[in-house]
Amino acid sequence: MSDRVYLDHNATTPLHPDVVEAMVPVLRDGYGNPSSTHAEGAAAKRLVDRARDQLAACLGAKPSEVVFTGGATEANNTVLIGLSDLPGKIVTSAVEHPSVTAPLEWLEARDAEVVRLGVNDQGMIDLAELEAALASPTKLVSIIWANNETGVVQPMVEIAERVKAAGCLLHVDATQAVGKAVVNFNDVPADFLSCSAHKFNGPKGIGCLVVREGTGCDSLLRGGPQERRFRGGTENVASIVAIGLAAQIAADGLHDRIANYGALRNRLWDAIKARIPDVRRNGDEASVLCNTLSVEFCGAAGDVLLQSLDLEGVAVSAGAACHSGSISPSHVLTAMGRSPEEALASLRLSVGLGNDSEQIDRAAYILEPQVAKVRAAGAS
Ligand SMILES: Cc1ncc(COP(=O)(O)O)c(C=O)c1O
Known part of the structure; x- marks a missing residue:
């Protein structure tokens, strides 16, 4: 692991x-x-x-x-x-x-x-x-x-x-x-x-x-x-x-942790924006936990993306809930006015103890082709 x-x-x-x-x-x-x-x-x-x-x-x-x-x-x-x-x-x-x-x-x-x-x-x-x-x-x-x-x-x-x-x-x-x-x-x-x-x-x-x-x-x-x-x-x-x-x-360690997690989360978001087109952040960037990044990868099926990232060694969470085998969009994202499709294209990435900048860079590097692959599969 x-x-x-x-x-x-x-x-x-x-x-x-x-x-x-x-x-x-x-x-x-x-x-x-x-x-x-x-x-x-x-x-x-x-x-x-x-x-x-x-x-x-x-x-x-x-x-x-x-x-x-x-x-x-x-x-x-x-x-x-x-x-x-x-x-x-x-x-x-x-x-x-x-x-x-x-x-x-x-x-x-x-x-x-x-x-x-x-x-x-x-x-x-x-x-x-x-x-x-x-x-x-x-x-x-x-x-x-x-x-x-x-x-x-x-x-x-x-x-x-x-x-x-x-x-x-x-x-x-x-x-x-x-x-x-x-x-x-x-x-x-x-x-x-x-x-x-x-x-x-x-x-x-x-x-x-x-x-x-x-x-x-x-x-x-x-x-x-x-x-x-x-x-x-x-x-x-x-x-x-x-x-x-x-x-x-x-x-x-609260204040150091806030700074450290915040730097890792921002590094991840910067790398995602630099590498992947059509991404949108969910939630108020001015009032958000230091470690959390909720991102819509427009047009990608979040649950499929989650699985492909998992296979490549990156664990994240989807903006969806699984009820009795069917996927429904997150009530949090839909309450924010996101359409079901937009909510279902969202992932939550949350950093914490054990993460470092090398891991963040690797995750962004892995994300780029996986998003492209999942988008292409959805379009075909
Ligand atoms: C905001 C919030 N409230 C409550 C809970 C439930 O916590 P527990 O797993 O300890 O029952 C969670 C867990 O995901 C949570 O994120």
Whole structure:
């Protein structure tokens, strides 16, 4: 696998080597249950407490506000379903991740009212439309901070100010933003924030929901007293240790990482523009994650291009979702006004840990003939 170029870090990231090193002894020897009152349990509890401190510090939250979950899907579901008894509608956007859209559709089928804000052709929410939506009773606003497909970063402080002025609760899906942008729960007066370790070089299946002190919602997983009764179930101690360390590493190197990933992403885009005709970038270039490049290769079938790149050793993602074997255009790109054909011709390339400029140049070199081949096949 070593000569492959992995450009799909928004799907998931490799583990940081220090995170692996930190997990192994816990998996091997740290088998205590943090709820047990003996020495083994107390040792495990200390590990969980330290990880909670590390994650809270990374997110600008209080340790007591951090609830470990099995990832961001669970965190998003917890908030959306856990507030279902409150009166009022939910306001969200047309470009959310399925872990938000699916529970909202489930709630709508049970008579909840959901208003979806549109985005402009750059993928940005219109603040005036948000204000208009907030004019009638609203319990919750749920907005993705940075889009997983385009990397577009929403103006979260401005959104939060408006939501708070209207007296509503705010949930932010910060899953793509953590480790790639400044995310500070102190600066954005949200009530809930979701994130997931595997997007910032931690393992899969562990994430957190930050719940602002004084706020709350029903728990999704009722059980034992873990996580202040907010999330029953024996803690996944090794993964909690891992998310703690991954968060600390993410915070410590944030500014260097933003510069480094940004330089690689720009190098890739420059090379693509120089080598390949008829390409168009999706999303606001002035407000985008440092690592993400969503590109329409006009006239090329994105799913076919993805497969040919994979065969040539380059891993990317398509602007499409596969449902029951059929390909449908990305709802994010169509919400931005792209036609189904344009959306289906788009690829997402996302850089991250392990990429270097040699790999970026190789990927661009491989892309050029593959795009030409896929375009020619589509035209014939
Ligand atoms: C924006 C966003 N929210 C939520 C999720 C779901 O995260 P998890 O895989 O931890 O359930 C993802 C994962 O792709 C994501 O990109």
